[in-house]
Amino acid sequence: MRLRSSVVLIAALALGGCRVGQQETTVFVDPQFATLVPPDTTLIVGTRVEHLVKTPLYERYLGGGRVGIIDRVARGTGIDPEKKLWNLLYVSNGRKSFVLGRGKFADELMAPDFSKPGVKRFSYNKVSFFGDEQQALMILNSSTIAVGETDTLRALVDQRPSITGLPPRLAALVKEIPYQTQFWGAYAGGPVSVPLMGNLQNVNKVLGALRQGVFYFDLTQGVNGTIRGDARSAQDAQEVRDALEGLLGLGRLMAPKSRPELLRVFDGIHAAQEGQRVIVKVEESVDLAGQFLDGWLKR
Helix, strand or coil: CHHHHHHHHHHHHHHHHHHHHHCCCECCCCHHHHCCCCCCCCEEEEECHHHHCCCHHHHHHHCCCCCHHHHHHHHHHCCCHHHHEEEEEEEECCCCEEEEEEECCCCCCCCCCCCCCCCEEEEECCEEEEECCCEEEEEEECCEEEEEEHHHHHHHHHHHHHCCCCCHHHHHHHCCCECCCCEEEEECCCCCCCCCCHHHHHHHHHHHCEEEEEEEEECCCCEEEEEEEEECCHHHHHHHHHHHHHHHHHHHHHCCCCCHHHHHHHHHEEEEEECCEEEEEEEECHHHHHHHHHHHHCC
16 A cells, blocks of 8 residues: 555656646746846846757857857857857846856856956955956856946846846746747837847837837747737837838848848748737748858858
């Protein structure tokens, strides 16, 4: 009887564990990150690096330091991003921003040491920094770092004791993002400044017309994603949709004339309006998306 009871108990625990796993429907936000996002944050962008590097798109087209933020963290820490970098999170309040990183930066029993020629080591409130008075890399523990302007990182150290989790509006938006996604973001309104150059700076104007939004991309098989934004009115939503159509038209004009086949990438992008909501759907094959990104990254 005891044996039977034990078997039943083990089976119940196993089934219970399976049910918990099946309930993971929203994107994973590293618990370490959640307690490092200040309450005035308006935009977060996450990259699940340990999953991204296993996708066909990354393996064929994006590896070898071609993704700027991954390369920056890899060079700053000296680690192999394809083996030891787990997650990245870009955090912005529209005026100041920084990047959080999680990975195996050192053995659990020792603190990471990023000393190298030209890099100054200093501390603030017992937290170690590597860099200078303008830019720095901050060590929070053996697996968590932050990279950004030094003054912004010092302010984060001061705020850290009072941060208990994601700001409520961002936390609610994150729940709308599917679990199976390697690149995602949530925007809670207010000032925003995504670091883009040239005509792509118009993206900031589009975001400024929205009161909130999310985007997410699954790169497991090609590129499948959704960008969804809520405007303040149906008229604003129409203006946002028109602006997006304009950006797509600009993209067609900027496509390399020597590669006319790449124009097909725009056939997989569709913008629509539903009342105050604007939705953009993206569906591209691995090779078409990869060839387009390859040409873009070479500019």
